Amino acid sequence: MSADRIVLSGARLVLPGGVVEDGRLAVEGTRIAGLGGATSAGDLDLTGYTVVPGFVDLHVHGGGGASYASGIAEEALKAARTHLEHGTTTTMASTVTGEIDEVARQAAVLSELVEDGVLAGVHFEGPFISRNRCGAHRPDLLRDPDPALVRKLVDAARGHARMVTLAPELPGGLESVRMLADLGVIAAVGHTDSDYARTLEAIEAGATVATHLFNGMPGIAHRAPGPIVALLEDERVTVELINDGVHLHPSVLGLAYGTAGASRVALITDAMGAAGMGDGLYPLGPLQVEVRDGVAMLADGSSIAGSTLTLDAAFKRSVTVNGLTLGQAVESLSAAPARLLGLADTVGSLETGKNADLVVVDSESYDLVAVMRGGRWITGAEWLVPRAGQPATGSVRR
Known part of the structure; x- marks a missing residue:
């Protein structure tokens, strides 16, 4: 040999x-x-x-005590290495809400690592999201998705922006979705207070991803189905799910699979710097996060702040707790996200x-x-x- x-x-x-x-x-x-x-x-x-x-993670903010939002290449390398050691062989780097110029600077640093083959692209989560559903994003730094501002961040990534999460009900939201679709960048609906009708409009405008479905959006009501139903029922939409046992009840995950099927589910980590580490205090962009018993919360206790999940743990949980077949788990952890990123010819x-x-x-x-x-x-x-x-x-x- x-x-x-x-x-x-x-x-x-x-x-x-x-x-x-x-x-x-x-x-x-x-x-x-x-x-x-x-x-x-x-x-x-x-x-x-x-x-x-190898697993493909569409949505991850950090790991190993390091954050992609730091704007420091060494930290980004450490985060990527941590998740690689847990089976994520293709990873997108997700930013968090910050001043536009600072997020643009971070994107420039991350783009160099895309060019080096470390990362598969950049995902901007914020600042174009709803104050009512902002979760672990600083409300005072949020901005309406003015197409010019969205384009500024996309351009800062030098051709490596792969996804932008935004709330389509905000001024400029639908216009930005159309612009992103024209640019070949994935428009994702998330951290949104949108209703069912506006979410359908966003999908028609070109949105193809639900950012961590169920989390950061209104729930389902029998006369107001909201964004969840719109995103689940449209075959053009891939829905992200965080399967860490904290963000979603197993029955809710089962509902998503029963409606969308494994080929439209991308299991993600949404991990912050504590992934692969222990309890303690960690930064998440400009915010402070406290991790207790593996659960990440803003230090003031007001919101879950990402996860400490790694995709090997998500794979194990999917098979042993949720009862997914090996084929379903692989579809959602590898094949579906690879297709979404246009990488199915080489990975997944x-x-x-x-x-x-x-x-x-x-x-x-x-x-x-x-x-x-x-x-x-x-x-x-x-x-x-x-x-x-x-x-x-x-x-x-x-």
Whole structure:
């Protein structure tokens, strides 16, 4: 076996066409080179483990004690590395509400990391959101989505702005949605006080994402269905869900899946700097967040402030608590967000020719065991053991 070729065998593989037991997957360089074939000496023995495609996170603010909103490249690298070690091989960096010029500066820093291949793009969450539904965003810094201001942030990202969350009921909201759609930037409805009719208008104008559906928007009433119903019922909309056991009751998550289906759900973290860390005080843009028992709240206790979730934990919870099939979980954690970002040709599924972005989990506990990105082991290398007959080049054994 050549130094740049790795073959995994004996694993359960979650493929687009279904789950394959005792599967075999070959990696050459940075790509998946093939699936199937006879087991041979030197293969990496993954009997008892499950291999899924690397996770794709559309919405994450930080991790490892670091924040993307810091505007510091070293912090952004630390945040990205933390989530990579938990299986997120493709990640968007999300900002938070701040002064327009400061958010533009942050976007310029993050864009350099997109160009370096660390990040997949920039997501602006705020300041174009409703004061009534602002959550962990400073109300005094919120702005109406004037198309000129929205365009200023998009331009600051130098072609790497991938998504903007806004409240379409605000002045300039629908115009900004149309402008974003024309620019090829995803317009997301979130932190909104919009009603059902205005949300439908936003979708017709080009909005295609619901930012953390249910959170930061009115609930469903029998005579006032609000934005949730409009976003769930339209097949053009992908809905983000935070499956950490805090943001959503399991029955609500089940309702979303029953209505939209796994192909229209993107499981996200919405994680702030405490992800991968312990309890304590952390910054979230200009605000202070206190984490207790893994739950992030504004220090004044007024709102949940993102999450401490990582996507390996979301994967495990989805299968063991929510009862999703492996195929449904992979669809929402990898394939659906990859399609939304226009990256499905290279990431989001285990297929020949795609990037060798892999997550290995225990087939019984679903705990994360190893992560590979671009054909290189990120974690798990210390357990790599080959089948008999060849020197060690990689396989997971503990």
